[in-house]
Amino acid sequence: DAGVTQxxxxxxxxxxxxxxxxxxxxxxxxxxxxxxxxLGQGPQFIFQYYEKEERxxxxxxxxxxxxxxxxxxxxxxxxxxxxxxxxxxxxxxxxFQNTEAFFGQGTRLTVV
Amino acid sequence: GExxxxxxxxxxxxxxxxxxxxxxYSNSASDYFIWYKQESGxxxxxxIDIRSNMDKRQGQRVTVLLNKTVKHLSLQIAATQPGDSxxxxxxxxxEGNDMRFGAGTRLTVKP
Numbered sequence: 001d002a003g004v005t006q007x008x009x010x011x012x013x014x015x016x017x018x019x020x021x022x023x024x025x026x027x028x029x030x031x032x033x034x035x036x037x038x039l040g041q042g043p044q045f046i047f048q049y050y051e052k053e054e055r056x057x058x059x060x061x062x063x064x065x066x067x068x069x070x071x072x073x074x075x076x077x078x079x080x081x082x083x084x085x086x087x088x089x090x091x092x093x094x095x096f097q098n099t100e101a102f103f104g105q106g107t108r109l110t111v112v
Numbered sequence: 113g114e115x116x117x118x119x120x121x122x123x124x125x126x127x128x129x130x131x132x133x134x135x136x137y138s139n140s141a142s143d144y145f146i147w148y149k150q151e152s153g154x155x156x157x158x159x160i161d162i163r164s165n166m167d168k169r170q171g172q173r174v175t176v177l178l179n180k181t182v183k184h185l186s187l188q189i190a191a192t193q194p195g196d197s198x199x200x201x202x203x204x205x206x207e208g209n210d211m212r213f214g215a216g217t218r219l220t221v222k223p
Contacts, residue, residue, distance in 0.1 A: 098143075
């Protein structure tokens with residue numbers, strides 16, 4: 001079975017640009033969560049989607065948005081990129097809310 | 113791959129010894145806890161979980177202990193191997209919303 005897949009794996013963007021990151025959950029998983037991990041820290045929660053509805057949001061500015069599609073895949077959008085947005089963006093899927101979550105390999109975003 | 117956690121608490125053990133990694137969590141309402149292992153350049157890998165109605169759970173070579181009184185979680189790894197070298201994170205979950213991760217501990221296994 002395929003695990004959580006994220007694309008792209010690496011991305012370089014310029015300040016002010018917009019970026020879209022993609023995540024395909026494990027088959028049968030209905031919950032997708034997004035995390036930001038900067039170097040030297042643990043992942044920080046951004047969003048959780050379950051059954052295509054937003055169920056949780058972390059302390060991130062409105063420049064960050066996400067959605068979940070009918071096939072349970074998800075996109076994370078970040079507008080007006082700042083240098084500080086450079087990080088590893090992780091997607092995790094779980095069968096339901098509050099069950100074991102499995103992470104993808106992440107998308108490494110570098111903002112220059 | 114790049115290193116995760118350049119200034120993390122560290123634990124160094126000899127191959128074959130047992131390892132104990134500790135974590136203090138913040139919210140007494142947390143009802144679900146997970147330990148993750150993260151190797152350089154990779155996403156976190158699920159190790160073991162425990163719910164708040166339990167105080168101990170065992171997996172293959174790993175045991176998680178939960179002490180709700182002092183809000184403390186530990187991960188015990190038996191017969192630690194070089195492949196166990198990684199950064200270990202505990203995560204707490206409150207009512208199925210978001211997972212809050214600790215700062216992580218870097219485990220180094222010496223051959």
